[in-house]
Each structure stands twice: as structure tokens, then as C-alpha cells.
Amino acid sequence: xxxxxxxxxxxxxxxxxxxxxxxxxxxxxxxxxxxxxxxxxxxxxxxxxxxxxxxxxxxxxxxxxxxxxxxxxxxxxxxxxxxxxxxxxxxxxxxxxxxxxxxxxxxxxxxxxxxxxxxxxxxxxxxxxxxxxxxxxxxxxxxxx
Amino acid sequence: xxxxxxxxxxxxxxxxxxxxxxxxxxxxxxxxxxxxxxxxxxxxxxxxxxxxxxxxxxxxxxxxxxxxxxxxxxxxxxxxxxxxxxxxxxxxxxxxxxxxxxxxxxxxxxxx
Amino acid sequence: xxxxxxxxxxxxxxxxxxxxxxxxxxxxxxxxxxxxxxxxxxxxxxxxxxxxxxxxxxxxxxxxxxxxxxxxxxxxxxxxxxxxxxxxxxxxxxxxxxxxxxxxxxxxxxxxxxxxxxxxxxxxxxxxxxxxxxxxxxxxxxxxxxxxxxxxxxxxxxxxxxxxxxxxxxxxxxx
Numbered sequence: 001x002x003x004x005x006x007x008x009x010x011x012x013x014x015x016x017x018x019x020x021x022x023x024x025x026x027x028x029x030x031x032x033x034x035x036x037x038x039x040x041x042x043x044x045x046x047x048x049x050x051x052x053x054x055x056x057x058x059x060x061x062x063x064x065x066x067x068x069x070x071x072x073x074x075x076x077x078x079x080x081x082x083x084x085x086x087x088x089x090x091x092x093x094x095x096x097x098x099x100x101x102x103x104x105x106x107x108x109x110x111x112x113x114x115x116x117x118x119x120x121x122x123x124x125x126x127x128x129x130x131x132x133x134x135x136x137x138x139x140x141x142x143x144x145x
Numbered sequence: 146x147x148x149x150x151x152x153x154x155x156x157x158x159x160x161x162x163x164x165x166x167x168x169x170x171x172x173x174x175x176x177x178x179x180x181x182x183x184x185x186x187x188x189x190x191x192x193x194x195x196x197x198x199x200x201x202x203x204x205x206x207x208x209x210x211x212x213x214x215x216x217x218x219x220x221x222x223x224x225x226x227x228x229x230x231x232x233x234x235x236x237x238x239x240x241x242x243x244x245x246x247x248x249x250x251x252x253x254x255x256x257x
Numbered sequence: 258x259x260x261x262x263x264x265x266x267x268x269x270x271x272x273x274x275x276x277x278x279x280x281x282x283x284x285x286x287x288x289x290x291x292x293x294x295x296x297x298x299x300x301x302x303x304x305x306x307x308x309x310x311x312x313x314x315x316x317x318x319x320x321x322x323x324x325x326x327x328x329x330x331x332x333x334x335x336x337x338x339x340x341x342x343x344x345x346x347x348x349x350x351x352x353x354x355x356x357x358x359x360x361x362x363x364x365x366x367x368x369x370x371x372x373x374x375x376x377x378x379x380x381x382x383x384x385x386x387x388x389x390x391x392x393x394x395x396x397x398x399x400x401x402x403x404x405x406x407x408x409x410x411x412x413x414x415x416x417x418x419x420x421x422x423x424x425x426x427x428x429x430x431x432x
Binding site (some may be wrong): 026030031032033034035036038039042043045046049053066070073074077080081084095096098102103105106110111112113114117118121124125127128129131132133135136137138139140144 | 306307309310311314315317318321322325326329387390391392393394396397398400401402405406408409412413415416418419420422423426427
């Protein structure tokens, strides 16, 4: 897959960072505003897909990226499970126990462990979507040769 | 009640597509149509007139909120729908590269 | 509210029927976008902003993946000529659809009409969620605290789908 024209590349460079930041905002404010790990993860994956479509194979090493993204999603889902079992350290035998202090509702640092779950679910969703898309792109390229 | 019935009509359109179409891509499209109709039906059941979106403003009391449970269920179902569609697309492109067609009846007849 | 949703649903049904009967696969894939984005508007009207954000992003990514698959393949629809056997099958299918429709009408008789939903199980979620979880967004509270098993299962399914796509597409086939 060849990259697109210079105008598209330049605009993509400017936009992709902003879209990525917006995804991080959606994830971090998941317990306060609409959004959360699922929406934010999909937006972050969208930013990467935009970069891949604009720059193509010449600028990015896609095979290295697919290995990296599948590793990242594996680590993220492992972290979700570890976080769910964390309450055992405090002597409470409940799966998915909210062990951190709740704080004042409506502030950024509140709701105990829910922001942490949001972050790891977001990484997992982004990694999974990116892995599927990269696998498709690499397969298309290899079979068209 | 009309809205529920229209939702079911959309579901039947998807079912008709799955049964009658021979193209793999069209079957994937029909399955996502069925998914969409179910999402809409679940969210419609949870709607309350003049209810607020389920985000609590701390300090206020006595507000009516829309049912958050169907929304949470549908939120997971949407992402699962994306995963199944992507998986179907992977199978479709793999079969296309091997047999040079999307027609499921021809693929069934070819061996090896 | 009911009328607005009905009109949007009507457009969605037209888009779905066009997507199934389009001659060109690319226009079918784009017509399915009509159904998906109509769903986004319905979610916004039904006070579900979380779902609207997720659906609009997921629909766009699905469209990109589908167009990537369709673009460099034969896009024309396979022609089917109806014969006597297919007419019998059509009549049978029509009877089955009518039966399904009848049972659906029976099933929704006990359902509350639109907008008059009574909270049964989610009464606890709505009233005690902010004190119990500390999360202002009730959907996130249900998703990661009351029903976190569901989220874990969903994450596992997504992980499995990614691994499956990787296995299907990166595997070296037998020559």
C-alpha cells in the first residue's frame, strides 16, 4: 500500500495527535462524562488507522507494529484480571472489589479503582482493533505481490 | 408499540438477507443489521419520558434518570459486534484469496 | 418522540433493504452506513450519549475494514434466476416470517409502552450507585462495579477475536 499525497500526509500529522489526545481525555473522564474505556479505546485505534492509511507501508514497519499491538493487548487484559484479584491482598475475598478510597463524587480522582479499569480496558480495546486492522492490511499486501 | 414492531421488521430484513443472499459480504452485512435492531429494541425498552441521561449531578435529588442497565449491556454488545464483523471479514478475505469468489455455494462445491 | 424514532427507523429499513439488493458491493457497504448512523441519532434522542459515542466510532472503523476487503475483489453481485423450487422455498419462508411476527406481537403485550418504563432491578443501581461506587456516570458504575463480570467476558471475547484474525491471516498455508 502506497502512501497518499503530501497534503493528506501533512493534515494527518496535524490531526492524528489531536484525535489521540481526545481519546485519552474520553478514557480518563470515563466516570464523570459520557464515554469510558470502550469509546476512548476505539478513538485511539482510529487515530492509528488514520496514520496507517495516510502513510502506508513506506514509512511504517507494519510487521513490527502488529507484534507490538498484540503484546500490548495481552498485557492489558492480564492487568485487568490482576486488578480484579487485587482485593485479596486486603483480605477481602470478592472478585472485582473496589478497594481504593471512593473520594468525593464528581472529581477527577474519585470512584476508587474504576478509572484504572477504564484505562486498561481502553488499552485492550485499542490494541485489539489495531491488531485486526494491521493483520488485514499485511495480508492484503502479501497476497497481492 | 409501533416502534417495537418496526424494530422487529428491521430484524426480519436482516434474517431475510442471511437466508437468501449468496455473497459472503452481504451475509456479514445482514448480521450487523440484525445486531443493530436488537440494540435499538433494548435501549427503547429502557427509555423513560422526560428522563435525564444517566449521569448524576451530585447535590441534586429527585431527578428521573433513564434506565442505565440496558445501556451498559448494549455498550458491551456493540464492541462484540465489531469483533465478530472483523472476524467474518478476515474469514471472507482468506476464502476469496483461495477460491477467487465470494459465492458460498461455489465454495461449498470446490474441494481442496 | 415515538413518531421521530419511527421515521428514522423507516429510513433505516429502506437503507437495509437497499444494502441487500444493491448490484455493487461497494454501494451495499456504504448503504449499511445509513443504518448505523441512523442508530447513532436514535441513541442521542433516547438519552444514551455513551452508546452514541461508541457506535459512531465503531461504525466508522467497520466501514473502513469492509471497504478495505471489498475494494480489490470482484464487486458485482451474483445473479440468481428463480426456478420452481425457489418459489416453494419463498412461500415457506413467508409463512415462517408471519409466524415469527405473530409470536413477537404476543411477546410484547406485557411490555410497558414507550416512555412508561418502570425501574425494577435497576432501582438499586440508580438510587445507591453514587454512594457505593463513587462514579457519577451510572453506566460506568454498572459496567465496572455491579456487572464487572460482563465486562471481563467482553474483553476476553475481543482478545479472542483479535487472536483469531491474527491466526487466520498471518498463518502460512500449505502449498
